[in-house]
Amino acid sequence: MPAPITQEQSLRDHRVLLDAAEKLFYERGVQAVGMDDVRAASGLPLKRIYRFHAAKEDLLVAVLRERDRRWRGALAAHVERCADPRARVLAVFDWLAEWFTEPGFRGCAWINVHGELGATSEAVRAEVRAHKAAFREQIETWARAAGAPALAEAVYLLAEGAVVTAGITGDPAPARHARTTVATLLDRP
Incomplete structure (x- = not known):
């Protein structure tokens, strides 16, 4: 035995x-x-x-939760090394650019999974939505601290767009382009 x-x-x-x-x-x-x-x-x-x-679906949800914990934790650790609140918002895009160049980068795991199973699995759809809401909340916190709460949604959408575009094209440039746009928005009176 x-x-x-x-x-x-x-x-x-x-x-x-x-x-x-x-x-x-x-x-x-x-x-x-x-x-x-x-x-x-x-x-x-x-x-x-x-x-x-x-079930496989239960395993997938556990994988997504663990990935969310690590992914958002790594992002926060990178961003919060910056003392200046404005620099923190821009650091989101610096971190994304680094992630986009990692070997095996295939875009957003949550968007990929949602594309496969979001229409048929409520558990998967809920986990994807929870991740996206938590990511948006992180960005809102950093935008508020930078005195730009009205820009939070734009920053979030630029980050999401950069992730999707880099995942499809294999080019990390969308992070740089999004960063430049956010810097311009933050500099507006």
């Missing part, structure tokens, strides 16, 4: 599962990835995977 799985091992296994599933879903798309692919990439038996998440 195998030794019981410790809580520490269970946490490690779950992390391995989420990381493997995220990589596969982001690289290939959710519908193109079967649970056997997740099993092979994670090295975990299907029975163990289904103990963590009873």
Whole structure:
């Protein structure tokens, strides 16, 4: 009889599962990835995977939540290194430009997933909307601190547009163009 799985091992296994599933879903798309692919990439038996998440949709929602935590945390860490509130707003686009040049960049994971499953999965649609609302709230906070609360929506839309355009074209330039536009808006009286 195998030794019981410790809580520490269970946490490690779950992390391995989420990381493997995220990589596969982001690289290939959710519908193109079967649970056997997740099993092979994670090295975990299907029975163990289904103990963590009873359905592929549940696994996807967990992946999106974890990605949101890391993605928005990395963005905040980068932006908040700037002392000047105006520079913080512009730093959003500097961070996006860096992200766009990372190997394997395929655009916004949430938009990609929404395109695949948003019309058929309420859980996925809710998770995508939660991420977008939280991202918008981050930008609103930084725009308010810069004395430009009225620009928050424009900044958010420019950031989203840059992400989508860079994901489609493979060119990081949209972040630079959006940054220039936001700088112009912030400089207006």
